[in-house]
Amino acid sequence: MRIHVACLLAVGLLACSTSRTQAPDAPAPATEGPLPFIADDYGRALEEAKARGLPLFVDTWAPWCHTCLSMKEYVFTDKALARHAGRFVWLELNTDLPQAAGFQEKYPMDFWPTFFIIDPREEKALVRxxxxxxVAQLEKLFEDGERAWRGGAQGAEARLARGDALYGEGKPAEAAEAFAQALAEAPADWSRRGRTLESLLAAQYGAKQHEACARKLLEESPRVPRSASLANATTWGLGCALALPPESPARRELLRSAEARAQEVLAPPAIEMPPDDRSGLYEVVVEARKALQDEAGMKATAAEWLGFLEAEAAQAPNPEARTVFDSHRMLAALTLGEPQRAVPAIEQSERDLPNDYNPPARLSSLYRTLGRLDDALAASDRALRKVQGARRLRVLSERASIQMDQGRKDAAVATLQEALAYAQALPKAQVSPRQREALEKRLAELKAK
Known part of the structure; x- marks a missing residue:
């Protein structure tokens, strides 16, 4: 498991990518692949799970989330998963759609994608x-979910199951304690050590235990073999160090140590992991070097990162898979001070995927950076014709910035008022109070100018 820090640090960009944007209120087609996913119908999936006496596996994703799309294009399509089709009832849920709001109210989430394994008898999350x-990590997840479903685990396995249940209940601090106990009790060669460390650091991040999270990475990672789990845990741990406030006495030391660990993980021999995961590790290294005021190191890593992304995109089997890399190509190019380098790829994505709002939304930001304000506004128009859910707020906010750059304050005020009205109309589970407050603050500041 790994959550990309583009989705955590955000940096004001559309941080993730998709190819499956639908018209409002329309369910997405089920993923084509070896697992029989039901699309965007929690009620139907829940009833089927009850009728078949099986736990429910839920993939919650969003059209802006490049990690979600990476899973869809590079992992859930793997034929090796076909032998697991009968273990669960499978549901994929696009959280941009209004019909997902009920699920999100019942099972709040902070990161995308999030996978749930749910006991349909009590609608209780066994694993989050x-x-x-x-694929190998998913298979461990399947085993852990079934073990929790059956009950009877002992020792470290029981601690892991307890941590999973607590995290599923939205109790990250308690979950972190259970995961830490599992690591403490487990034998050195425990096959779940990497998976448990990932879950521990994710829970600590969610509980805002950032210093403990970064220190736990440094303490436990030497005990984890070189693997995708090690890479993912390193991304979490370095992300925790980055989340420490600048005035924290431990921040600089932890950033240096965690960044050095990340460099070891990126170094040969290459760890086998999805390219999207490797890209996320590059991203946190870039952010760490920026935080450490190492501009030369930041630029060198960004150049290496962008070269890696361009090579991976060139090998992508289809346009959907290629757009997995768009948001990070954009971020790496901006870090290098070369935004134009990302423009042709994203323009190609818009041509190839005319129903996807992400390419024009990203182009509006890139064009604005390049001073092409009329092109930026036109791209914003194209994105707004397609975008829905909370992501529409981001597109409207960027549009207001374009209008301000054009010297059109009244138009920018009207755009932010439109964004606030839209935010008020969204289900509460699909837009955070922090998003509304940020829009209100920005509108007030703009009116005061």
């Missing part, structure tokens, strides 16, 4: 797992 996973 945030981020990406390889």
């Amino acid at each position: 797992f945030s981020g990406s996973a390889t």
Whole structure:
């Protein structure tokens, strides 16, 4: 598992990618692949799980989430998963759609993608797992979910199951304690050590135990073999160090140590993991070097990162898979001070995927950075014709910035008022109070100018 820090740090960009944007209120087609996913119908999936006496596996995703799309294009399509089709009832849920609001109210989530394994008898989350996973990691997740479903685990396995249940209930601090106990009790060669460390650091991040999270990475990672789990845990741990406030006495030391650990993980021999995961590790290294005021190191890593992304995109089997890399290509190019380098790829994505709002939304930001304000506004128009859910607020906010750059304060005020009205109309589970407050603050500041 790994959650990409683009979705955590955000940096004001559309941080993730998709190819499956639908018209409002329309369910997405089920993923084509070896697992029989039901699309965007929790009620139907729940009843089927009850009728078949099986736990329910839920993939919650969003059209803006490049990690979600990476899972869809590079992992859930793997034929090796076909042998697991009968273990669960499978549901994929696009959280941009209004019909997902009920599920989100029942099972709040902070990171995308998040996978749930649910006991349909009580609608209780047995496992809640945030981020990406390889096939092998998914298979461990399946085993852990079934073990929790059956009950009877002992020792470290029982601690892990308890941590999963607590995290599923939205209790990250208590979950972190259970995961830490599992690591403490487990034998050195425990096969769940990497998976448990990932879950522990995710829970600590969610509980805002950022210093403990970064220190736990440094303490436990030497005990985890070189693997996708190690890479994912390193991303979490370095992300925790980055989340420490600048005035924290431990921040600089933890950033240096965790960044050095990340460099070891990126170094040869290459760990087998999805390219999207490797890209996320590059991202936190770039952010760490920026925080450490190492501009030369930041630029060098960004150049290496962008070269990696361009090579991976060139090998992508289809346009959907290629757009997995768009948001990070944009971020790496901006870090290098070369935004134009990302423009042709994202323009190609818009041509290839005309129903996807992400390419024009990203282009509006890139064009604005390049001073092409009329092109930026036109791209914003194209994105707004397609975008829905909370992501529409981001597109409207960027549009207001374009209008301000054009010297059109009244138009920018009207756009932010439109965004606030839209935010008020969204289900509460699909837009956070922090998003509304940020829009209100920005509108007030703009009116005061």
